[in-house]
Amino acid sequence: MGDRVPVAVLGATGLVGQRFVSLLERHPWFELRAVAASEARAGKRYGETVEWVIDAPFPGEAAGLVMRRPRPEEFRDVEVVFVALPKEVAGPIELELARMGKIVVSNANVFRMEPDVPLLNPEANWEHIRLVEEQRRRRGWRGAILKVPNCTTAVLTLSLKPLLDAYGLRRVFMTSMQAISGAGFRGVPGYAIVDNILPFIRGEEEKVARESRKILGRLEGGEVKPLEVDVVATTTRVPVLDGHLESVVAFLEKRPGGVEEVYRVWEEWRSRPQELGLPTAPEAPVVVRREPDRPQPRLDRMAGRGMSVSVGRAALPLEGEPVLRYLVLGHNTVRGAAGTGVLIAELYYKVVEQVF
Ligand SMILES: NC(=O)c1ccc[n+]([C@@H]2O[C@H](COP(=O)([O-])OP(=O)(O)OC[C@H]3O[C@@H](n4cnc5c(N)ncnc54)[C@H](OP(=O)(O)O)[C@@H]3O)[C@@H](O)[C@H]2O)c1
Numbered sequence: 027m028g029d030r031v032p033v034a035v036l037g038a039t040g041l042v043g044q045r046f047v048s049l050l051e052r053h054p055w056f057e058l059r060a061v062a063a064s065e066a067r068a069g070k071r072y073g074e075t076v077e078w079v080i081d082a083p084f085p086g087e088a089a090g091l092v093m094r095r096p097r098p099e100e101f102r103d104v105e106v107v108f109v110a111l112p113k114e115v116a117g118p119i120e121l122e123l124a125r126m127g128k129i130v131v132s133n134a135n136v137f138r139m140e141p142d143v144p145l146l147n148p149e150a151n152w153e154h155i156r157l158v159e160e161q162r163r164r165r166g167w168r169g170a171i172l173k174v175p176n177c178t179t180a181v182l183t184l185s186l187k188p189l190l191d192a193y194g195l196r197r198v199f200m201t202s203m204q205a206i207s208g209a210g211f212r213g214v215p216g217y218a219i220v221d222n223i224l225p226f227i228r229g230e231e232e233k234v235a236r237e238s239r240k241i242l243g244r245l246e247g248g249e250v251k252p253l254e255v256d257v258v259a260t261t262t263r264v265p266v267l268d269g270h271l272e273s274v275v276a277f278l279e280k281r282p283g284g285v286e287e288v289y290r291v292w293e294e295w296r297s298r299p300q301e302l303g304l305p306t307a308p309e310a311p312v313v314v315r316r317e318p319d320r321p322q323p324r325l326d327r328m329a330g331r332g333m334s335v336s337v338g339r340a341a342l343p344l345e346g347e348p349v350l351r352y353l354v355l356g357h358n359t360v361r362g363a364a365g366t367g368v369l370i371a372e373l374y375y376k377v378v379e380q381v382f
Pocket residue numbers: 036037038039040041042043062063064065067096109110111112113115133134135175176177207208209210211212358359362363
């Protein structure tokens with residue numbers, strides 16, 4: 027374990043940050059060396075200050091780390107910085123870290139749509155990592171900013187990519203039932219969500235549409251040509267702790283031969299992260315549940331250690347038409363945030379740096 031890459035987590039006490047810390051515990055390539063959250067925690071030990079709430083064992087390796095201040099100059103001794111900060115504070119910190127030569131892998135909703143910033147859901151668009159060369163040329167820095175998509179978009183696009191490759195895609199209608207952890211540790215008051223469904227999540231529907239087009243787009247001549255597909259999203263918040271469930275109607279170019287054929291397309295689909303054997307890549311990116319009452323958040327969110335999405339309830343409901351209805355479920359803080367962040371860093375070191 028002597029040659030592991032030193033990494034840091036910014037926002038390490040939040041719901042995404044806790045997932046990062048958990049996933050980095052005994053990681054074969056990365057060594058968690060630094061953590062930070064809000065200024066007031068600086069100087070305290072991670073194990074003493076964090077309120078550990080996620081359903082993963084408390085990480086012994088990280089417990090003794092002393093919290094640093096959330097300032098770029100505090101991270102000179104690491105190569106990679108995983109960012110799980112609110113978007114309001116993330117932007118300037120990320121820019122400064124990239125200027126310092128750091129590899130910034132971020133969940134915050136800033137810079138995602140910048141033309142030279144890769145927005146990566148690795149199995150769906152691993153080749154977009156090459157945008158990093160364009161970014162370095164344009165911005166004149168040695169570092170990089172690599173973005174994790176919005177959580178709902180990550181789950182959706184992982185299920186859409188095999189369909190796009192097999193049948194083509196014209197239009198997508200999606201209604202989400204999103205977990206409360208998607209809004210962060212202090213995000214949704216208990217009184218608002220228990221015994222209730224909140225039918226609006228600010229900004230989410232627009233994010234799903236624009237990010238899906240970028241992720242499913244093609245890299246050509248140093249830029250991403252977004253996929254020309256209409257994405258109509260309706261996003262809601264439901265009283266589930268983790269795991270976003272999405273009801274999808276996909277208008278394809280070509281009608282599939284049957285539901286079983288579609289299930290096989292999903293089941294057999296593998297991508298570059300699987301071929302490269304990246305440590306955080308799940309064996310199967312898309313898991314098919316043929317039971318009529320699956321996928322369910324509680325039963326299926328940890329499929330592939332939280333990195334697979336689970337699909338089910340597929341139907342071709344309109345006679346003769348290329349219209350597919352299905353449900354997809356994925357873990358919002360693993361596949362939708364920290365797990366994909368770690369996978370992006372693994373992809374970077376394998377494909378761009380070509381170490382490991
Ligand atoms: N939750 C999800 O499913 C999800 C999915 C995709 C993307 N994201 C994005 O990931 C980021 C983190 O989300 P989260 O759900 O983990 O939020 P969270 O639970 O609210 O955690 C926020 C983290 O940022 C720290 N922080 C807050 N204000 C800060 C400041 N001014 N300076 C330095 N640190 C500060 C917090 O530290 P303290 O604990 O000390 O306050 C905490 O560690 C957000 O940008 C979010 O939009 C979240």
